[in-house]
Amino acid sequence: MSHNVQSNPAASVNDAEPRAGSASMPVWMLVAVMVLVFGGGLYFDTYGGWFSPQVYAPYRSVNDLMAYQPVSGEGAFLLRGKVVYEQVCALCHGADGNGKPGQAPTFVDSEWVITDNTGRLIRIPLQGLNGPIKVKGVDWNLAMPAMGAALPDADLAAVLSYMRNAWGNKASLITPEEVAAVRAATASRTQPWTAAELEALK
Amino acid sequence: MNYGALIFLVGFIGLASSWFGLVLAPQLQLGRQPITKIQGGNDPYPSRRLGLAEQGLQVYRANGCVSCHSQQVQQSGTVFDVVMTELGTNQPAVVAALAKLDSKLTGASLSSLPQDVVRGVNKLQADEVNAAFKDTGAKVAVQIRPVGPDMDWGWGRRATVAADFLQDSPVMPGSQRLGPDLANVGVRKPDVNWHLVHLYAPKSVVPDSTMPPYRFLFEKRKIDRHASPDALQLTGEAAPEAGYEIVPTAEAKALAAYLASLRADVPLFEAPMTAK
Numbered sequence: 312m313s314h315n316v317q318s319n320p321a322a323s324v325n326d327a328e329p330r331a332g333s334a335s336m337p338v339w340m341l342v343a344v345m346v347l348v349f350g351g352g353l354y355f356d357t358y359g360g361w362f363s364p365q366v367y368a369p370y371r372s373v374n375d376l377m378a379y380q381p382v383s384g385e386g387a388f389l390l391r392g393k394v395v396y397e398q399v400c401a402l403c404h405g406a407d408g409n410g411k412p413g414q415a416p417t418f419v420d421s422e423w424v425i426t427d428n429t430g431r432l433i434r435i436p437l438q439g440l441n442g443p444i445k446v447k448g449v450d451w452n453l454a455m456p457a458m459g460a461a462l463p464d465a466d467l468a469a470v471l472s473y474m475r476n477a478w479g480n481k482a483s484l485i486t487p488e489e490v491a492a493v494r495a496a497t498a499s500r501t502q503p504w505t506a507a508e509l510e511a512l513k
Numbered sequence: 514m515n516y517g518a519l520i521f522l523v524g525f526i527g528l529a530s531s532w533f534g535l536v537l538a539p540q541l542q543l544g545r546q547p548i549t550k551i552q553g554g555n556d557p558y559p560s561r562r563l564g565l566a567e568q569g570l571q572v573y574r575a576n577g578c579v580s581c582h583s584q585q586v587q588q589s590g591t592v593f594d595v596v597m598t599e600l601g602t603n604q605p606a607v608v609a610a611l612a613k614l615d616s617k618l619t620g621a622s623l624s625s626l627p628q629d630v631v632r633g634v635n636k637l638q639a640d641e642v643n644a645a646f647k648d649t650g651a652k653v654a655v656q657i658r659p660v661g662p663d664m665d666w667g668w669g670r671r672a673t674v675a676a677d678f679l680q681d682s683p684v685m686p687g688s689q690r691l692g693p694d695l696a697n698v699g700v701r702k703p704d705v706n707w708h709l710v711h712l713y714a715p716k717s718v719v720p721d722s723t724m725p726p727y728r729f730l731f732e733k734r735k736i737d738r739h740a741s742p743d744a745l746q747l748t749g750e751a752a753p754e755a756g757y758e759i760v761p762t763a764e765a766k767a768l769a770a771y772l773a774s775l776r777a778d779v780p781l782f783e784a785p786m787t788a789k
Contacts, residue, residue: 365783379785389598390654
């Protein structure tokens with residue numbers, strides 16, 4: 312009867328290796344995953360910018376970004392001039408263009424600003440102006456540094472155009488091409504101008 | 514059955530996909546960005562920081578500034594302002610056009626221009642306002658203005674983008690804002706001496722500051738005949754006793770130069786705005 316003990320059925324169950332069962336994925340979970348993937352795809356398509364290095368929130372695509380690019384035109388040009396004026400010129404000549412006593416003469420209705428001889432006006436910021444000058448009947452004898460030498464042509468043209476059309480002034484716009492031409496023509500000059508030299512210019 | 518190989522493979526794919534997502538994809542997307550141009554001009558951006566400021570970046574890094582300060586401004590939207598720059602000769606037509614618009618600007622306030630016609634409108638509305646003045650002779654300009662909480666706090670004028678960091682190594686955009694965002698601190702505080710005093714005694718210039726003083730970046734010296742020209746101008750509690758002066762070390766000077774050089778305020782294609 313001893314072999315009956317060895318073939319105890321309970322012992323053989325314990326010795327058996329455990330085996331993993333399997334169950335199919337519930338249908339609701341499959342649907343939920345699909346919904347999540349679909350939603351994620353939609354979100355990415357709307358906000359992801361398709362990995363473009365130029366698209367940042369809150370913009371959604373390069374096309375969207377294009378709609379926000381600055382417009383050009385005369386208004387924008389004069390506005391740019393105002394910005395440059397307030398950064399570069401306003402410290403001495405005043406934000407209202409009225410100048411400051413003992414520091415800088417006025418631009419308002421100044422014959423040097425609204426002149427038709429734009430070459431004179433453009434030369435002043437390019438190389439500076441030194442010595443005596445008469446502005447609206449007032450004598451000045453100061454030195455203006457070449458404040459405009461470092462400005463790009465477009466900015467210098469914008470700021471001069473702004474000066475010629477702000478505070479009641481009314482004169483033609485100055486184009487970047489005009490500034491470029493004068494800059495090229497005076498490239499060799501390092502000294503500031505004098506009023507007499509500028510007046511001699513045709 | 515033995516699932517070891519399968520579990521390894523799933524784990525490997527899981528880790529690899531995060532590497533693809535967090536390392537490879539951003540590298541492919543932004544890793545080779547060339548120096549860009551300022552919108553509306555040909556000036557390259559960003560320019561290299563000057564010598565001292567470049568060294569200051571490493572001081573900024575070494576002192577862990579990045580753990581309390583971010584350098585990334587965020588924006589939640591972009592709006593348009595329409596500004597009238599010039600009245601033209603036909604004032605009645607301009608006044609009539611203004612009356613049709615929902616504008617704070619009235620005929621009576623046209624004497625001093627430029628003035629805002631409308632603010633904070635969308636592109637379509639801005640174009641409509643622009644078109645309304647088309648035949649009046651008045652000149653209007655449409656301005657682009659990023660908006661968001663960071664702009665309201667004065668931390669910047671537009672969102673920070675990858676191009677802003679092109680000259681920096683390492684890049685430290687930061688994520689904590691225990692202190693203010695520093696992306697444009699050089700615009701707000703261009704004075705290097707302000708930064709030096711602030712580093713030595715933050716509360717002396719910003720009473721509510723919670724920043725710890727970085728006094729180990731400064732040297733307290735007995736004044737020997739002449740005071741150093743570099744000595745800090747300190748007042749109140751921060752000032753040293755008579756006969757002594759506080760002099761910044763090279764590190765402090767570099768850090769202050771770096772902070773004063775932080776400005777990300779030019780318009781870029783990817784961050785459009787109207788320049789100021």
